[in-house]
Amino acid sequence: MNKQYSVEIQSMVYEGGGFSRLPDGKAVFVPYVMPGEQVTIQIREDKKGFALADLVSVDRLHPQRIQPRCAHFGICGGCHYQHIPYELQVAYKKDILIEQLQRIGGIESPVIEAVIPSSNEWAYRNTVQFQVSSKGKLCYAKARDNFPFAVRECHLPMPALAQLWPQLTFEPESFIGRLDLRQNQNGDVLLEMNGNQSEIPELESESSVSIVSLAGDDQVVLAGDGYLIAEVLGRPFLISAGSFFQTNYSGAEALINQVLALVREYKPQRLLDVYSGVGLFSAFLAGEVDELLAVESSPAACRDFVVNLDEFDTVSLAEGLAEKILPELDFSADVVLVDPPRSGLRPQAREAILNQGARAIIYVSCNPATLARDVRAILEAGYRLEKTILVDMFPQTYHMETVALFLI
Template identity: 30%
Template sequence: MNETAPEIIENVRLEEGLNFGLTSASLPNRTLEVFGGIQGETVDIRLFAHKAGRGYAQVIKAHTPSSERVIPSCPYFGDCTGCTFQHINYIHQLQLKHRIVTAEFEKAELFGIDISPVVPSDEESGYRNHARLSIYHANLGFVNRFSRRHIQIDHCRIMNPGINKVLAGLQGKCGETRQISIRYGSNKDNYLIQPKLVKANVDIESGQKEYHDILLGHNFCISAASFFQVNNPQAEKMANLIKNHLNLSGSETLVDAYAGVGTFAVLLSPDCKRVIAIEESAAAVKDACLNISGIDNIELIQSKTEDVINQFEGQMDALILDPSRSGAHPSVLATICQNPPRNLVYVACDPSSLARDLKILLAGPFELSSVIPVDMFPQTYHVETLALLKCKL
């Protein structure tokens, strides 16, 4: 697609799309995925790109705006494609996320499952504690997903004010690197900025090895290579939802697989007799070692979950699986179907991986207690989902 001569198509009716939170438009000779629209609207669109056999377009005018449409408060919306839902009111964003989870379940032929309403985020803006920015001619910004154009961003609506402060200080001064990661521990007011900037003429320290934050009164050390939940208040809600489901009495052994820096292990340890945390990343395990200091009922295993999950003898009381987007390894699912824990919590950031894995678990010895989507990522199509299961044997 020639970017200087974009193709405009008028009066297109938008249908439900759901991929990446986009709507879809059926034209006589092709189907397009459309950014910035809402199902049922008639709009004019500008073609962006064809990628991997798919066409992408952007709404430039809504002739019949949906009642769910709002004016995006971000001036970069559309140029920046990071927040797919900025033009949709927050209540409807939550309804769409519910629909996204339901649609993935239906694709996996999981029908008739009662999915709870999405747990809203307390903050619709300013919630993200981590920005990964790309740099072009020293300017920090994001890359448009469709056109691949770099968009300079001076203030990002969804980032914590602490991140925006650093962004303002570094803007235009980072020519020495192509990518930068800014993380902010809002409850401890400290930063991690990587890589270390040696040429930038700024009085902002960078190159920190780790930063610190607090969840539910517990201190966490998080190093540059380690995962940490991006929305602190929602992470706390998620930990409480998990705790409620597991109904812990203090006598249980909990296995926390894909444990990261020990988030759930630490937060649930006061309610368990013993916690075993499994994590493959050496950096995250090193952080977890610090994070569990003073807590004597947590053991850490540095390993892939699939290499150790079959070594537990007897029935586990409780198991948390919180894998990366690709979901749990098939052998992990096979092992827990053979030796099922009494209670299982599956935490998923990709509803399609969750649906695929749930299909296996529900064909085995598990039944669902509930499915609770949690909005960790307002203004975007992303949704975290908790599946709470029990062994039915």
């Protein structure tokens, strides 16, 4: 049995845990805690420079600790902060963003100009993803080992999804794969089955939904349409099965408003939108510039982009990986907008963006660690970090969005 210790939690850290130190000074990270709590922990993994621990008991509670809403909290890997009041969740995320920019980004005194909370603490996710087991059960992944477990409840999906998913049943062994559900503001639902489309499972549900079976870029529409129409800031967006879209509609609107305000402030003539997706930002920015070029690698998202931006003659799209397209690109932008995946900018893409020499770079990030890593490289290229805004789109979790403005 691994040794137990009593430690005091000093701060929250990125990826959902609390930070403390063992008696020998080694850093230790503990989940489901709050700063100031005295806790008993058991070492789970003892690594060279730090240790990971399981929480055994909370012996001195934070005065604002609350009861988690979900029975799966502490087992499920989806939520990390249900024991923390939402106002404190946002405050901790701000502290974490500052720490990442200091420690990884090399900024001595980062300033967060604004923190925008989510309009909904619960029932905000327009997309939810399950793994279907060999027994036909809808599963999430466990926090500790990522193994699937059968889900009985979840409080994050929007109402139509929350009503639908418990009704979904599969015959054992009929479908083993990933199940994605997405809804729009009208309650329309698109169900995507990611598996072997030659074996279509029988779906038993009383709800009327669009159903698509996906295998790579190939898809078969089994019922309804192969897409949803979602509305953001009064503008409709076609989102096909397989395309990425922001998971919180009100959070997406907050991001757009922040980016749009920055673009209007600097009035560029030519804008480069890298990792454009279905055109969420481009659709609002195209009318602000003389020319816009978007770069996107997902074939499904590119098809949606063409539909969503069809009204603009000044917009063009380059399909392919950013690190492949950007070094060969013959396009000089005044402002570059990037919204990369969690892994951040790949070195080749980052170098090509910096070689653009744009007056401004607007970086939308869903990972403060990779943002901070890229911040250091951007600053070393001669830019300065002018503005940083935190947009919380993921209550009950450690995830956050950041909008960072760099000027040269």
